[in-house]
Amino acid sequence: MIASSFRDCKAWRSEGLPLSTSSNEACKMYDAILTQYVTWRNDETLGGVEGCMSAVRAADPDFVMGHVITTGLELVGTGKSVRLDEGLAAAVRRTVELARSQDVTPRERLHVRAMELFSKGSFPKACDVWEEILVEHPTDLLALKFAHDGFFYLGAQTQMRDSVARVLPHWKPHMPLYSYLKGLYSFGLLETHFYDQAEKMAKEGLAMTPEDAWCVHSVAHVHEMKAEVDKGLKFMESTEKDWEVCDMLACHNYWHWALYYIEKGEYEAALRIFDSQVSRRGSASGAMLDTVDACSLLYRLEMEGVCVKDRWRELHQRILPHTDDHVLLFNDLHFLMASLGSKETNAPHRLVEGLRDLARAPEENWQHQLAGGLGVPMCQAVLEYDQGNFSRTVDLLLPLRYRAQQIGGSDAQRDVFNQLLIHAAMKSGEKHHHKLARCLLVERDAARPNSPLTDRLIQRAHALHV
Ligand SMILES: [Fe+2]
Numbered sequence: 001m002i003a004s005s006f007r008d009c010k011a012w013r014s015e016g017l018p019l020s021t022s023s024n025e026a027c028k029m030y031d032a033i034l035t036q037y038v039t040w041r042n043d044e045t046l047g048g049v050e051g052c053m054s055a056v057r058a059a060d061p062d063f064v065m066g067h068v069i070t071t072g073l074e075l076v077g078t079g080k081s082v083r084l085d086e087g088l089a090a091a092v093r094r095t096v097e098l099a100r101s102q103d104v105t106p107r108e109r110l111h112v113r114a115m116e117l118f119s120k121g122s123f124p125k126a127c128d129v130w131e132e133i134l135v136e137h138p139t140d141l142l143a144l145k146f147a148h149d150g151f152f153y154l155g156a157q158t159q160m161r162d163s164v165a166r167v168l169p170h171w172k173p174h175m176p177l178y179s180y181l182k183g184l185y186s187f188g189l190l191e192t193h194f195y196d197q198a199e200k201m202a203k204e205g206l207a208m209t210p211e212d213a214w215c216v217h218s219v220a221h222v223h224e225m226k227a228e229v230d231k232g233l234k235f236m237e238s239t240e241k242d243w244e245v246c247d248m249l250a251c252h253n254y255w256h257w258a259l260y261y262i263e264k265g266e267y268e269a270a271l272r273i274f275d276s277q278v279s280r281r282g283s284a285s286g287a288m289l290d291t292v293d294a295c296s297l298l299y300r301l302e303m304e305g306v307c308v309k310d311r312w313r314e315l316h317q318r319i320l321p322h323t324d325d326h327v328l329l330f331n332d333l334h335f336l337m338a339s340l341g342s343k344e345t346n347a348p349h350r351l352v353e354g355l356r357d358l359a360r361a362p363e364e365n366w367q368h369q370l371a372g373g374l375g376v377p378m379c380q381a382v383l384e385y386d387q388g389n390f391s392r393t394v395d396l397l398l399p400l401r402y403r404a405q406q407i408g409g410s411d412a413q414r415d416v417f418n419q420l421l422i423h424a425a426m427k428s429g430e431k432h433h434h435k436l437a438r439c440l441l442v443e444r445d446a447a448r449p450n451s452p453l454t455d456r457l458i459q460r461a462h463a464l465h466v
Pocket residue numbers: 217221252256410412
């Protein structure tokens with residue numbers, strides 16, 4: 001991307017999305033950050049997202065939407081807690097104060113409001129405000145992307161789909177980043193189980209922009225959800241050169257690739273992807289998405305009976321500084337896997353007790369509101385499994401399985417908890433849990449036929465006494 005091609009003050013105004021700054025450079029850097037966010041790619045010729053964040057601040061330190069996008073991205077990254085990180089809390093306050101002291105547009109004011117709500121963990125209300133922006137300004141891609149991420153963290157699959165469907169007719173092919181709308185829509189379609197439509201939409205996006213890693217990701221999900229393992233492997237291999245440069249998503253796409261190998265029972269190949277891509281990239285980025293993927297991969301392999309050796313230890317070092325963050329229940333559950341896997345004695349209990357404390361006084365924080373009835377018992381289920389209390393794991397997880405969607409993430413990501421319940425039921429000393437395991441596997445096979453992993457589990461379940 002060439003810096004001069006980014007939109008200046010006049011260009012944003014002519015698109016009906018005026019920005020309250022007189023600095024063309026600030027407008028262009030805002031566009032550069034937005035572009036990198038949408039394309040999942042740090043453009044090193046621009047200094048990456050970090051470099052553009054510094055540049056936007058230097059061009060106009062009081063530019064409200066510059067603060068909205070930089071602070072908003074820190075927040076949706078979920079790697080920092082406003083409760084604990086004074087720098088992030090100060091950045092939110094400064095954005096709010098700047099908006100109060102300036103004559104910004106109603107759209108910009110709503111952006112500040114949404115970002116502030118999100119910072120307090122009030123995710124549903126933040127999404128409402130981003131959607132309010134999109135009613136008047138359906139081409140506001142920042143609002144659309146933030147809403148997409150917000151709905152993802154809420155497990156709000158239908159909203160994730162419809163949020164994009166509503167604005168699509170207002171977009172025209174000549175508009176900057178138009179093709180990326182197809183990837184966003186495709187993801188919502190697949191999470192609501194419209195797999196064929198999702199694949200068609202993603203392929204349309206890829207025909208326009210082969211390097212769209214989010215479209216690739218949608219196709220990877222479709223193959224995962226339909227247990228089309230060989231198609232998935234072929235697709236990832238044939239497109240790797242296009243998406244591996246998208247540094248903010250590549251690790252997650254490699255995670256999907258490794259899932260196909262776990263499905264096939266080719267564990268060494270999965271571990272090779274873990275070592276060469278998932279672990280390496282996650283260590284370098286420190287991104288939460290990359291970190292939870294690494295936890296998920298090792299946990300799935302261990303459930304399959306694979307020895308992952310000392311891989312947990314490095315991962316535990318990475319998650320340790322985030323033990324008290326409690327930004328997402330989804331993250332907490334994965335951090336717990338890593339701290340248990342590394343045989344750390346204090347961290348697992350510290351993590352769960354910290355969450356329990358926050359659940360007692362959740363205030364506006366949606367994740368903490370959910371913690372008491374959902375996050376803490378799910379964490380407890382993971383703890384009990386680690387201690388060999390398999391029947392207790394079943395008793396904790398079974399009543400929550402249809403609510404687990406609320407912890408956020410995708411169906412494919414949360415499948416680790418479906419697998420955990422099945423493994424716990426099979427290992428339980430109670431015979432009725434063995435029957436339950438068979439029932440769960442029949443159900444799994446019906447929803448997702450021809451899965452080699454399900455077939456292996458069915459064979460094991462049939463060997464049990466009932
Ligand atoms: Fe995914």
